[in-house]
Amino acid sequence: MSQRETIIEVKDLVKKFGSFTANDRLTFDVYRGEIFGFLGANGAGKTTAMKILSGLSRPTSGKVMVAGIDVSHHPEKVKRKIGYMSQFFSLYNDMTVKENFRFYGGIYGLSAKKIRERTQFYLDKLDMKSYENMLLKNIPLGWKQKLAFSLANIHNPDIIFLDEPTGGVDPITRRQFWELIYEAADQGTTVFVTTHYMDEAEYCERVSIMSEGQIKALGKPKALKEQFGAATMNDVFLKIARNVE
Amino acid sequence: MSVNIHIEHLVKKFQDVEALKDISFDVEKGSLFGIIGPDGAGKTTLFRILTSLILADEGKVMVDGIDVVKDYKKLRQIIGYMPGRFSLYMDLTVEENLNFYARIFHTSLSENYDLIKDIYEQIEPFKNRRAGDLSGGMKQKLALSCALIHKPKLLVLDEPTTGVDAVSRKEFWELLKKMQQRGITILVSTPYMDEAALCDRVSLMQTGNLLSVNTPQQIVNNFLGNLLAVKTNNMYTLLSDLERFDGADRVYRFGESIHLVSQRPIDEVKQSLRDFLSIKAYQKIEIENKQPVIEDCFLALMEKTGTL
Numbered sequence: 211m212s213q214r215e216t217i218i219e220v221k222d223l224v225k226k227f228g229s230f231t232a233n234d235r236l237t238f239d240v241y242r243g244e245i246f247g248f249l250g251a252n253g254a255g256k257t258t259a260m261k262i263l264s265g266l267s268r269p270t271s272g273k274v275m276v277a278g279i280d281v282s283h284h285p286e287k288v289k290r291k292i293g294y295m296s297q298f299f300s301l302y303n304d305m306t307v308k309e310n311f312r313f314y315g316g317i318y319g320l321s322a323k324k325i326r327e328r329t330q331f332y333l334d335k336l337d338m339k340s341y342e343n344m345l346l347k348n349i350p351l352g353w354k355q356k357l358a359f360s361l362a363n364i365h366n367p368d369i370i371f372l373d374e375p376t377g378g379v380d381p382i383t384r385r386q387f388w389e390l391i392y393e394a395a396d397q398g399t400t401v402f403v404t405t406h407y408m409d410e411a412e413y414c415e416r417v418s419i420m421s422e423g424q425i426k427a428l429g430k431p432k433a434l435k436e437q438f439g440a441a442t443m444n445d446v447f448l449k450i451a452r453n454v455e
Numbered sequence: 456m457s458v459n460i461h462i463e464h465l466v467k468k469f470q471d472v473e474a475l476k477d478i479s480f481d482v483e484k485g486s487l488f489g490i491i492g493p494d495g496a497g498k499t500t501l502f503r504i505l506t507s508l509i510l511a512d513e514g515k516v517m518v519d520g521i522d523v524v525k526d527y528k529k530l531r532q533i534i535g536y537m538p539g540r541f542s543l544y545m546d547l548t549v550e551e552n553l554n555f556y557a558r559i560f561h562t563s564l565s566e567n568y569d570l571i572k573d574i575y576e577q578i579e580p581f582k583n584r585r586a587g588d589l590s591g592g593m594k595q596k597l598a599l600s601c602a603l604i605h606k607p608k609l610l611v612l613d614e615p616t617t618g619v620d621a622v623s624r625k626e627f628w629e630l631l632k633k634m635q636q637r638g639i640t641i642l643v644s645t646p647y648m649d650e651a652a653l654c655d656r657v658s659l660m661q662t663g664n665l666l667s668v669n670t671p672q673q674i675v676n677n678f679l680g681n682l683l684a685v686k687t688n689n690m691y692t693l694l695s696d697l698e699r700f701d702g703a704d705r706v707y708r709f710g711e712s713i714h715l716v717s718q719r720p721i722d723e724v725k726q727s728l729r730d731f732l733s734i735k736a737y738q739k740i741e742i743e744n745k746q747p748v749i750e751d752c753f754l755a756l757m758e759k760t761g762t763l
């Protein structure tokens with residue numbers, strides 16, 4: 211297999227809040243076009259690490275390179291290279307679908323022409339043409355979620371960060387959402403995703419599992435299941451992630 | 456000490472949205488009853504009517520013979536309710552929250568300590584910590600303790616495990632089982648299909664409709680057709696290829712494999728599927744018979760009723 215390009219490089223990342231170590235010497239690489247699952251128990255330090263990777267928080271020590279940029283020194287540059295979507299996605303409920311596209315396109319500095327192009331592209335793709343002038347608050351949750359994903363992709367980022375993107379949605383919509391993820395990855399976008407659904411961990415190319423601020427396991431789902439003698443990723447997770455206050 | 460619940464023709468509209476579309480079902484005394492469904496199914500609306508927080512447009516709800524509208528004051532004495540959103544006092548400590556809820560119900564922590572002991576022991580080391588500073592799993596345990604402080608006969612839990620990791624979810628369900636053994640009737644909602652299997656009976660809900668009310672085993676037994684799990688070297692393109700396979704009624708991703716449902720005889724389907732995939736140059740083809748789980752059933756029911 212040919213050498214894959216590394217798009218995220220994390221080496222000995224440490225983040226402390228006072229005497230509490232939220233991230234304890236994290237070291238891992240993510241490859242371009244990979245779907246990387248970032249798993250862990252509540253309070254394991256996932257959100258802290260995600261904030262650092264996306265330039266929102268500075269590491270206490272260690273090296274973090276994202277899309278060729280040193281995050282500690284150029285957090286603003288990183289933000290242009292990445293997209294971010296969380297479960298509590300920040301779309302504007304009192305703007306229409308189209309206006310949300312224009313707003314996000316504007317934030318990322320796309321030209322008016324480019325915004326029109328990208329808006330059309332996604333409306334066609336999601337089959338949402340008839341919704342374009344509808345206020346966002348009147349759109350079902352499942353559609354909103356797909357829309358949020360598209361908006362996070364509007365500037366063609368190298369990496370898209372998804373923080374529990376499928377919480378609470380029905381099993382069909384959850385699967386449709388994953389098809390969008392697969393498609394983005396197939397086109398070379400790297401997908402960095404957290405989830406509490408362990409069946410979704412199986413959809414990732416590789417996953418890491420965090421506990422107490424450390425990465426306790428990292429590898430392909432199949433390899434992890436073999437390594438821990440477990441039938442499912444849920445069992446692997448239960449073996450690794452213990453609840454610690 | 457447990458109660459039964461009787462729900463009859465319940466309808467609730469919010470302007471032009473029908474949140475509950477003529478819902479009827481019963482919950483047996485002492486059982487652990489699950490309402491399984493995604494956001495927007497109507498789970499919270501149902502719970503709010505049942506706990507006398509809002510009124511239904513039509514229909515009625517009886518809890519242990521108590522009409523939840525006429526006798527709401529009596530009702531509130533016998534139920535413990537844990538809403539979906541964490542609603543304890545963030546700037547009170549763990550212990551202060553518990554004492555506060557105990558006093559509202561004219562009781563004390565020590566009086567009912569026996570009931571909440573199992574749960575409270577897990578959070579006791581942090582009893583002087585403010586509720587706002589607890590982790591997600593710990594907050595849930597505190598909320599459960601507070602809902603139990605007055606020894607309710609019925610426990611109503613609205614999505615207690617949403618956003619909670621797999622380890623904490625497992626622990627939380629173990630606690631619920633213990634509460635059930637003490638005779639409390641439990642009504643719990645969840646978007647996690649795997650939790651359905653832990654209930655005595657479940658109702659599957661989607662956009663205000665009940666898709667099915669039954670035991671988890673019976674729901675699985677009612678699954679129509681043969682279920683196969685398919686794996687190959689390329690899982691990304693496999694889904695769209697399988698959608699074009701003649702013998703497939705439904706195909707969808709399911710963890711490490713893709714599930715295929717077919718009404719045709721199973722051996723025949725397996726053979727033609729193997730040929731179909733070989734022609735398309737797939738390698739490492741694995742086709743296995745699979746027992747359906749609740750999520751398979753839910754997907755089938757959603758498709759059948761067209762409630763998307």
